Amino acid sequence: MYKFLLCLRYLRTRYIALACIISVTLGVATMIVVNSVMSGFGHEMEERMQSMISDLVLESRGHAGFPGAEWHMDAIREVLGDDVVGMTPTVHVPALLDMQVGEQTITREIVLIGIDPKTSPSVSKLSEYMIHPENRDRLSFELREDGFGDRLPRSGWSHRRQRARRNKELAAIYGQQPAADAPEGAAAADEAAPAAAEVADVEAGPVDAGPVDAGWDAPPPADVAAGPLDDWGQEPQPEVFDPERQQNPGVVLGIALSSFRTPDGDERFLNVPGDDVKIAFWLTGMSQRTAVSSDFTIVDFSESKMSEYDARFVFVDIHELQRMRGMIDPTTGVANVSAIQMKLREGVDPNEARQKLQAYFPPQRYAASTWRDKQLPLLEAINMEMIILNILLFMIIAVAGFGILAIFSMIVVEKTKDIGVLKSLGASSGGVMSIFLGYGLSLGLVGSGGGMILGLLFVDNIDLVRRAVEYISGREVFDPTIYYFQEIPTLVEPLTVTWIVCGAMSIAVIASILPAMRAARLQPVEALRYE
Amino acid sequence: MNDKNSTATTSLDWTGSLPSRPAGGASPAAHPTMPAPHVHFPSAASSAAPSATTRATSEADTSAGQAQLSVTGIKKSYRKGPHEVRVLDGVDLEVYPGEFLAIVGQSGSGKSTLLHLLGTLDRPDAGEVYLGDERIDNISARQRDRLRNDYFGMIFQFYHLLPELTALENVLAPMMIRLSTLGYWTNARRLKRKARALLESVGLGHRIKHKPRELSGGEMQRAAIARALIAKPQVLLADEPTGNLDQETGAEIMHILRTLNREQGLTIIMVTHDAKIACQADRVVQLVSGRVEQVGSG
Numbered sequence: 022m023y024k025f026l027l028c029l030r031y032l033r034t035r036y037i038a039l040a041c042i043i044s045v046t047l048g049v050a051t052m053i054v055v056n057s058v059m060s061g062f063g064h065e066m067e068e069r070m071q072s073m074i075s076d077l078v079l080e081s082r083g084h085a086g087f088p089g090a091e092w093h094m095d096a097i098r099e100v101l102g103d104d105v106v107g108m109t110p111t112v113h114v115p116a117l118l119d120m121q122v123g124e125q126t127i128t129r130e131i132v133l134i135g136i137d138p139k140t141s142p143s144v145s146k147l148s149e150y151m152i153h154p155e156n157r158d159r160l161s162f163e164l165r166e167d168g169f170g171d172r173l174p175r176s177g178w179s180h181r182r183q184r185a186r187r188n189k190e191l192a193a194i195y196g197q198q199p200a201a202d203a204p205e206g207a208a209a210a211d212e213a214a215p216a217a218a219e220v221a222d223v224e225a226g227p228v229d230a231g232p233v234d235a236g237w238d239a240p241p242p243a244d245v246a247a248g249p250l251d252d253w254g255q256e257p258q259p260e261v262f263d264p265e266r267q268q269n270p271g272v273v274l275g276i277a278l279s280s281f282r283t284p285d286g287d288e289r290f291l292n293v294p295g296d297d298v299k300i301a302f303w304l305t306g307m308s309q310r311t312a313v314s315s316d317f318t319i320v321d322f323s324e325s326k327m328s329e330y331d332a333r334f335v336f337v338d339i340h341e342l343q344r345m346r347g348m349i350d351p352t353t354g355v356a357n358v359s360a361i362q363m364k365l366r367e368g369v370d371p372n373e374a375r376q377k378l379q380a381y382f383p384p385q386r387y388a389a390s391t392w393r394d395k396q397l398p399l400l401e402a403i404n405m406e407m408i409i410l411n412i413l414l415f416m417i418i419a420v421a422g423f424g425i426l427a428i429f430s431m432i433v434v435e436k437t438k439d440i441g442v443l444k445s446l447g448a449s450s451g452g453v454m455s456i457f458l459g460y461g462l463s464l465g466l467v468g469s470g471g472g473m474i475l476g477l478l479f480v481d482n483i484d485l486v487r488r489a490v491e492y493i494s495g496r497e498v499f500d501p502t503i504y505y506f507q508e509i510p511t512l513v514e515p516l517t518v519t520w521i522v523c524g525a526m527s528i529a530v531i532a533s534i535l536p537a538m539r540a541a542r543l544q545p546v547e548a549l550r551y552e
Numbered sequence: 553m554n555d556k557n558s559t560a561t562t563s564l565d566w567t568g569s570l571p572s573r574p575a576g577g578a579s580p581a582a583h584p585t586m587p588a589p590h591v592h593f594p595s596a597a598s599s600a601a602p603s604a605t606t607r608a609t610s611e612a613d614t615s616a617g618q619a620q621l622s623v624t625g626i627k628k629s630y631r632k633g634p635h636e637v638r639v640l641d642g643v644d645l646e647v648y649p650g651e652f653l654a655i656v657g658q659s660g661s662g663k664s665t666l667l668h669l670l671g672t673l674d675r676p677d678a679g680e681v682y683l684g685d686e687r688i689d690n691i692s693a694r695q696r697d698r699l700r701n702d703y704f705g706m707i708f709q710f711y712h713l714l715p716e717l718t719a720l721e722n723v724l725a726p727m728m729i730r731l732s733t734l735g736y737w738t739n740a741r742r743l744k745r746k747a748r749a750l751l752e753s754v755g756l757g758h759r760i761k762h763k764p765r766e767l768s769g770g771e772m773q774r775a776a777i778a779r780a781l782i783a784k785p786q787v788l789l790a791d792e793p794t795g796n797l798d799q800e801t802g803a804e805i806m807h808i809l810r811t812l813n814r815e816q817g818l819t820i821i822m823v824t825h826d827a828k829i830a831c832q833a834d835r836v837v838q839l840v841s842g843r844v845e846q847v848g849s850g
Contacts, residue, residue, distance in 0.1 A: 022736040023728035030716035442712040445673055446726045446779075447701020449694065546665075546674040549708065 023443070024452060028459040031432070032467065038460075041428050042468040044421035045525050049472025050479060052414045052521045053513075057480040059410065060517070061510035063403045069327045070399075072146040073334070074392040075109075076371050079378055080360035082388055085305040086112065086348060090358040097361060100381045101374055107143030107364035111136055112342050114359070116302035118335060119314070120279060122291045129278055131335045133302050135342030138162065144364045147336070150323045151273065153294070162271030162338045164295060164320045173293050173322075181295035181318075185264040269297055270341045271320035277331035279322070294319045300335065305346050305357065315345055418525050421468075422532035425461060429536035433457065433543075440540050441548025454541035461533025465526035473522055480511045618684065619646035620819055621670055621787060626679035627842075628665055639665050641842030642679070647787070650817040652810070654833035656824055661839040663823040664791055670821060671704045671789045672696040701730050705780030709792035711772040713764040719775045720760045723747040726783040743782075750778040754808055770801035777808060788812070790822040794829055806832055 032038065079097065081087045090110035097105060112135035120127045138160045142148050148160040153169050155161075167177040175183075279292040292298065301314040317337065325331055339358070343349050348357040365374055371391035378389035393400065433440070440453055479486060487509060490498050499509050623645050629638040639662035647653050647670075657663045668674040669681060672688055681689040688699060700706075713722045724747050728736055736743070751760055754774040764772055773793060780788055790809065794802030806829060812818045813834075822833060830836045838845050 022731065022733045023725055025733065026721065026728065027714070027716060034716055438712065439714050442708075442714060443725075443729070444697075445671070445700060445706050445712075446729055447697050447699075447783075448729045449697045452729065544674070546668050549668075549673070549712070 023448065024456045024459055027456050028463050031456075031460050032463055035432060037428055038432070038464055041421060041425040041529075042464055042471065044424050045418060045465060045468030045529060046472040046475060048414065048418035048421050049469045049521055049525045050476035051417065052411070053473060053476030053518055054479045054483075055410055055414060056407070056517050056521070057476075057511040057513045058483070058509060059403070059407045060514055061512035063400075063407070064512045065510040066327065066403070067396075067400070069325050069330075070396050071392050072149070073325050073327065073330050074395055075144045075362035076365040077105075077363040077374055077378070077389065077391050078360050078395075079363070079382060079387055079389045080113075081358075082386055084303065086357035086359040087386070088350065088355045088357045090356070090361065093358075093361050096381065097363065097378065100377050101363075101365075104366050104369045104374055105363050106366050107140070109137050109140035109144045109362050110339060110358035110360070111362055112339055112346070112348065112357075112359045114302045114342070114346065116300050116335070118274075118278060119299040119301070120292055120296075121298075127291065130333075131275075131278065131300070132333050133300060133342065134334055134336050135339035136160075136336050137339045144362045147323065150325045152276070152322045152324065156273075156321050160273075162273070162320055162341070164268045164271060164318055169294055169321075172288065173290065176293040177295050179295075180293060181268070182265050184295070188264075264297070268318040268320075269316040270318070270337060270345075272298065272300070272317035273321045273323050273336040274298070274319055275331040275334045276322040276324040277328050278333075278335070279319070292319055294321055302346065305348055313345065415524065418528055421525075422528040425464065425529055425532040426535060429457065429461065429533050430539070432460075433536045433540045436540070437543065437548045440543050441545045444543075444545035445549065450541040453543070454537045457533055457537030457540050458530060461529045461537070462526065464533075465529025468529065469522040469525035472525065473518060477513065477518075480513055483509050483511055617648065619682070620649040620651075620684060621821070622646040622682045623666070623669065623676075624680050624682075626666070626669060626676045626681070628662070628669065628674070628676050638842055640669075640676070640839075643839070643842070643844055645837060645844055647819060647821055649819055650813070652813040652820045652822070652832075652834040654822050654824055654830035654836045655839060656827065656830045656836055657839035659825065662842055663825075663839050666839065667789050667791050667821065667823045670787075671706055672699055701726055701783060703786050705783065705785035705788045707773065707776045707780050707788070707790045707793050709795040711764070711769070711776045711796075713772055713775055713779070715764050718761050718763055719751060719756060719767065719771075719778075720744065720747055722764070722775055723751060723778045723782050725779060730783065747778070747782055750781055751775065754778050768801075769797050770804060773797065773801075773805050774808070777805070777812075781812070785818070787819045787821065790820060792824055793822060794824065794826065802829065 079093070087093065094108050094110075097108065114133045114135075116131050116133035118129045118131045120129070136147070138148075141160065149157055151157045151160060152173060153165055155165060155168070164181065165177050167179045169176040274292070280288055280290045282288055295318070297316050297318050299314050299316055301312050304311045304313055323331070323334065323336065340356075343356040343358075349355070350357075363374075365371060371393065375389045375391055375394075378387075382389065443453060443456075444450075487498050623643055626640050626643040626645075627638070628640040629636050631637075639660075643662075643666060645666070655663045655666060665674065669676050669689070672681070672691075676689055679689075680687055683699070683703070688696070691699075713719075714725065717725065724743055727739075727743050727747075731739065748757070748760060751757055751774075754777055756771055756774050756778065759767055759771055759775075764775070767775065773796075777793075788809070793809065794805050797805060809820055809822070810832060813820050820833075822830075824830050
């Protein structure tokens with residue numbers, strides 16, 4: 022009984038011990054905050070990665086892809102049975118994006134992805150990331166009239182018409198050749214060869230529907246090899262392409278490709294839906310490497326808030342892309358695809374499904390991978406970072422443990438006389454020891470309990486804290502353009518919190534063992550002799 | 553040895569586990585006239601029961617019965633750096649039930665050491681300490697802890713109250729040590745009542761909730777006496793109880809001790825260097841160069 026009473030009294034009267042408590046508290050709070058933010062970060066990122074990437078993908082190792090998406094899908098259904106609940110074919114091609122902004126051309130390296138608007142929603146949440154609300158419901162590569170929301174007030178057909186009219190007026194004033202569809206300054210741009218021209222020994226211009234060329238010099242006639250394009254190129258286009266009324270093939274840009282933030286945090290756009298861009302990409306089926314550059318009209322932006330995706334992914338209609346790249350066999354009409362994306366039934370192990378696919382499809386030609394495989398380096402990096410951070414932070418608490426050790430030793434010296442008195446009253450060595458062990462434990466309890474509360478409060482109000490720190494320091498702490506997220510994501514895992522608190526408490530107890538043993542060994546006479 | 557059965561010296565149930573003193577060489581000496589102390593310390597009373605004993609009583613006190621507490625040939629030395637200082641050099645002393653014994657001597661003469669040896673706070677280098685018939689200098693730490701809690705009450709020159717606890721809690725401390733947490737809780741009310749009564753009996757009824765630092769020296773010593781009494785000890789060991797007090801307060805403390813001794817038959821062994829204080833005891837022994845030099849009566 023005296024042990025509890027004395028523990029409690031020591032706790033209340035030894036303010037020096039508060040120093041230990043505070044260090045334990047801060048250590049625990051830091052660990053909880055860091056872990057919550059890290060796991061929130063990881064969790065959110067996984068969520069987003071997974072929403073853009075499908076659960077499982079079977080892709081061609083070759084550049085040209087494989088023919089017959091339907092046949093492959095049937096085969097997959099045969100292999101995986103009910104485990105697969107959705108499938109969609111995709112075409113992936115590395116590409117260069119040219120954006121005309123003012124008088125300059127901005128070139129970005131992108132991945133051009135052809136998706137099937139009909140089946141894509143069954144596999145990924147891509148359409149949920151569209152800016153236009155109707156596209157969120159049903160993705161369409163047709164430009165919408167307007168209604169892109171407050172972030173893009175002047176977009177869509179209304180913007181396109183206005184811009185085309187102004188360009189026409191400008192052309193009339195300066196008497197230049199009609200800079201029909203080009204954004205402002207396109208007249209200058211037509212002199213500058215598109216960046217893609219460097220790689221394009223054959224311009225797809227002629228097959229690319231004459232009107233599109235209005236903005237640039239007519240390229241030489243196409244190589245005959247661009248066969249499949251002929252279908253498209255031969256489409257009768259009697260009238261001149263009128264950007265006021267017509268659009269190029271629709272494209273959805275990752276929002277980070279055409280937006281940036283000013284240092285004040287305002288969002289600015291280089292392009293908006295309704296503007297045209299040029300995309301250069303490889304053709305397939307060529308003996309020679311051949312690239313084409315083609316015009317597209319931005320119909321929407323996708324914003325997954327994963328800057329890795331938002332700054333790289335550009336989506337077009339898969340049929341359009343297949344046709345442009347010459348992936349459709351002119352005789353059979355069977356189109357090639359690069360990959361089949363799959364959504365698995367809830368609870369199915371993606372690794373198991375992957376193995377089944379690997380066993381079925383010849384690995385020399387097909388690669389099956391889960392979304393985790395695709396993001397392995399990143400996920401591993403996050404995991405590693407978390408482990409190392411935890412080790413480092415736990416060391417902080419261990420340092421607090423040494424503080425407890427030092428201060429406890431002092432308290433034992435200070436309490437020498439009292440220990441002698443307790444022993445003269447019949448307290449056993451074990452009893453005296455347990456006073457100090459109990460004291461250590463209660464310090465740990467108070468410290469880590471306080472730390473837990475502090476940490477959880479911090480996590481709960483992390484945005485407030487961020488703003489306060491930004492206000493005080495005058496600089497942005499969490500820059501959404503650098504990080505993947507607009508807000509600091511947090512995820513409190515009760516198990517982790519429990520571990521942290523228990524760890525801190527055991528450190529406090531371990532640190533008090535030595536002083537407690539010293540107290541227990543004290544001879545009562547020695548404790549009482551000198552006064 | 554049938555004497556052991558008959559006396560058992562004690563009603564101290566715990567002594568059952570104590571090692572018995574060697575019987576050889578002891579001449580049985582009956583003291584049927586030994587006065588039974590009029591106490592409400594039942595075990596003390598029973599220990600005074602007329603009996604044969606294995607202990608030879610010292611010549612100095614043949615009138616009394618069997619010694620309640622005795623030491624024979626006690627030696628104790630301390631190391632101070634390279635030098636060994638012999639503090640006690642063969643002390644023989646017997647204390648009888650209900651006696652008020654004063655041990656006097658100069659500073660460093662070893663009085664406090666002797667008191668600590670009697671109270672099992674320390675072990676002698678040589679010699680033996682007996683509680684009645686039982687040797688107690690070589691018992692286990694656990695048994696000594698219990699002995700200190702059950703049998704001895706101690707008061708010190710510097711009071712040694714625990715500064716974190718109130719006067720009442722200080723008084724209760726020995727009971728908290730003795731009982732388990734559960735045992736203490738179930739008896740808390742009764743124990744508190746008793747502690748309060750004890751504090752009142754030493755004139756501290758108005759200082760129950762005060763911390764030691766809020767008490768005067770005399771009040772602290774009273775609280776210390778109350779603490780020493782709560783566990784119903786058989787022997788009170790007082791180490792310079794008035795050493796730190798002014799004359800008047802010291803006299804009050806002595807009055808309390810004398811009353812305890814006289815009215816409750818509590819055996820008191822008091823160490824002091826003050827002859828005036830010492831002469832209030834029944835018997836005075838003087839320690840000179842590590843030996844009991846002179847024995848007089850108070």
